[in-house]
Amino acid sequence: MAGLLQEYADLISITGGDAYKARAYEKAARAVAGHYQDVAQLDAKGLRQIPNVGRSIADKVAEYLASGSVPEIEELRARIPAGVRQLIAIPTLGPKKANVLYQELGISSVEELVDAIHAEKLRGLKGFGTKTEENILHGVRLMQSAGDRVLINVALELADELVEELSAVTGCVRCSYAGSLRRFRETIGDVDLLAAAEDPEPLMRTVTELDTVAEVIAHGQKKTSVRTRSGLQVDVRVVAPEAWGAALQYFTGSKAHNIRTREIAVHQKLKLSEYGLFDVDSGDLVVSQTEEEVYRRLGLPWIPPTLREDRGEVEAAQRGELPDLLTEQDIKGDLHTHTDLTDGVSTLEEMVEAAARRGYSYYAITDHAPNLYMQRMSDEKMLAQRERVREMDGKHRRMRLLHGTELNIDADGEVDWPPEFLAGFDLCVASVHSYFTLPRERQTRRLLKAIENPYVNIIGHPLARQIGRRPEIDVDLDAVFEACARTGTALEVNSFADRLDLRDEHIMHARRYGVKFAIDSDSHSTVHLGYLRYGVGTAQRGWLTAAEVINTWPLTKLRAFVRAKRPR
DNA sequence: GCCGTTTTCGGCCCGACTGTTTTCAGTCG
Numbered sequence: 206m207a208g209l210l211q212e213y214a215d216l217i218s219i220t221g222g223d224a225y226k227a228r229a230y231e232k233a234a235r236a237v238a239g240h241y242q243d244v245a246q247l248d249a250k251g252l253r254q255i256p257n258v259g260r261s262i263a264d265k266v267a268e269y270l271a272s273g274s275v276p277e278i279e280e281l282r283a284r285i286p287a288g289v290r291q292l293i294a295i296p297t298l299g300p301k302k303a304n305v306l307y308q309e310l311g312i313s314s315v316e317e318l319v320d321a322i323h324a325e326k327l328r329g330l331k332g333f334g335t336k337t338e339e340n341i342l343h344g345v346r347l348m349q350s351a352g353d354r355v356l357i358n359v360a361l362e363l364a365d366e367l368v369e370e371l372s373a374v375t376g377c378v379r380c381s382y383a384g385s386l387r388r389f390r391e392t393i394g395d396v397d398l399l400a401a402a403e404d405p406e407p408l409m410r411t412v413t414e415l416d417t418v419a420e421v422i423a424h425g426q427k428k429t430s431v432r433t434r435s436g437l438q439v440d441v442r443v444v445a446p447e448a449w450g451a452a453l454q455y456f457t458g459s460k461a462h463n464i465r466t467r468e469i470a471v472h473q474k475l476k477l478s479e480y481g482l483f484d485v486d487s488g489d490l491v492v493s494q495t496e497e498e499v500y501r502r503l504g505l506p507w508i509p510p511t512l513r514e515d516r517g518e519v520e521a522a523q524r525g526e527l528p529d530l531l532t533e534q535d536i537k538g539d540l541h542t543h544t545d546l547t548d549g550v551s552t553l554e555e556m557v558e559a560a561a562r563r564g565y566s567y568y569a570i571t572d573h574a575p576n577l578y579m580q581r582m583s584d585e586k587m588l589a590q591r592e593r594v595r596e597m598d599g600k601h602r603r604m605r606l607l608h609g610t611e612l613n614i615d616a617d618g619e620v621d622w623p624p625e626f627l628a629g630f631d632l633c634v635a636s637v638h639s640y641f642t643l644p645r646e647r648q649t650r651r652l653l654k655a656i657e658n659p660y661v662n663i664i665g666h667p668l669a670r671q672i673g674r675r676p677e678i679d680v681d682l683d684a685v686f687e688a689c690a691r692t693g694t695a696l697e698v699n700s701f702a703d704r705l706d707l708r709d710e711h712i713m714h715a716r717r718y719g720v721k722f723a724i725d726s727d728s729h730s731t732v733h734l735g736y737l738r739y740g741v742g743t744a745q746r747g748w749l750t751a752a753e754v755i756n757t758w759p760l761t762k763l764r765a766f767v768r769a770k771r772p773r
Numbered sequence: 774g775c776c777g778t779t780t781t782c783g784g785c786c787c788g789a790c791t792g793t794t795t796t797c798a799g800t801c802g
Binding site for chain 1: 774775776784785786787788789790791792793794798799800801802
């Protein structure tokens with residue numbers, strides 16, 4: 206539903222419609238996406254209860270739910286090819302330029318645009334210079350660096366649904382996702398599902414009949430590949446129940462990890478395949494039922510999927526030195542969240558309620574500070590929010606509330622408020638929201654300045670990337686990690702699926718300096734609180750243990766961490 | 774198109790940067 210509203214907003218912008226109308230649809234899209242109820246279960250009246258959804262949008266949503274289409278949207282779709290809308294996904298290219306390209310040159314796909322630039326067809330077009338061409342080509346390269354891969358949340362939500370549907374099929378003994386999804390890679394090329402059944406036929410047939418299937422790529426007895434309507438490929442493999450462990454190990458990968466484990470097998474005169482671990486001489490099956498058995502027979506402890514990248518996990522396993530990875534259950538609270546006081550869509554009360562339901566023992570509200578001008582924060586508003594937080598604190602017996610803020614690191618590393626004001630917060634996150642392209646030396650100096658600030662406890666989304674849209678900022682990572690370890694400043698693992706920042710390699714790098722981390726959701730809505738699973742997955746890929754993550758600590762220890770950095 | 778009221782219209786996120794332009798439009802956060 207949110208996607209449809211956003212599409213309509215884009216189409217309004219591209220066709221030069223009322224900018225405020227477009228913005229109204231964008232706001233509604235965000236509100237719907239972040240709404241705590243299942244929108245499909247609401248009638249027009251219920252829909253109007255959602256903030257920023259009025260009569261007109263509620264009616265359109267209701268109509269869509271009833272009939273599957275909305276005439277106004279269909280009309281704009283007929284005028285603007287879908288490819289034109291893809292153009293505005295290119296960084297630096299917005300609706301106005303996209304419309305010029307379509308109207309003047311008939312360009313309606315990213316591919317056509319790139320061709321047109323190379324053929325110099327944009328020359329002489331008003332508002333398009335050589336630098337614009339360069340920027341567009343650079344933007345396209347950025348987008349394509351993610352390839353045809355999708356963000357992990359998109360793949361995982363689909364996989365969860367499919368696993369549920371397939372598990373219900375008669376004869377299905379087990380079903381699970383495998384592949385890069387099970388390893389929690391940040392982007393996913395295709396969804397690999399594994400099922401166990403004596404008779405694979407009902408499962409294979411069901412796969413081809415799923416609602417979401419747009420195309421059947423391959424359909425066999427043991428394996429079926431389909432493409433969903435959203436364009437994602439799903440491979441489903443069925444094995445006999447007794448081969449479950451070996452198959453899951455095989456299909457989880459990574460390829461490099463599997464090569465290592467098969468080598469180990471070979472050295473022991475064994476052969477490892479998706480059907481089991483076999484004795485080479487006799488051909489007899491040794492083990493196959495569980496992953497644990499397979500690893501154990503190879504002389505290894507079970508290796509968590511998030512480590513299976515051949516990045517030292519096999520050696521660590523052989524030495525008995527695998528890290529005791531943190532899990533979502535270790536997280537005692539979220540330390541970076543927003544409310545509708547700034548750009549969130551849920552109220553303070555809703556956020557706190559939702560956090561309490563997750564069983565947290567503490568929870569920090571960290572709305573944006575004033576220097577991010579679009580958020581219109583003020584000292585008064587922040588202090589008034591603090592009053593409310595203090596009043597609410599204690600109403601949830603098992604969850605304490607912390608009042609913090611997300612500061613804005615300016616080009617010189619300064620933050621929004623003077624020390625006297627910062628001292629009033631329970632903790633502060635500080636993040637880069639601008640000046641992404643400073644030269645390395647200045648970028649590093651800027652970040653170090655913020656890290657040295659005695660009131661900055663967490664650096665939020667430290668490298669400020671957005672997957673497929675914006676590259677990481679260029680900084681001296683060693684200098685940053687050293688400073689964080691020395692000053693007692695945590696680095697965030699931001700759990701938003703298009704950020705996942707720090708990412709796995711940098712986490713591995715940083716922890717060698719003894720850096721502490723905070724795994725936060727950066728929630729702008731109650732539904733975002735659950736995104737924490739992506740941050741936890743990323744943290745596991747970075748080999749993090751609970752001891753290194755400040756929001757697994759008891760509150761007293763967390764408070765001591767904040768206090769230790771502040772002047773006495 | 775939504776919202777709030779100084780209610781049935783008028784304001785809506787503000788500022789900066791970039792590139793293309795001669796004074797500003799488009800894009801972004």
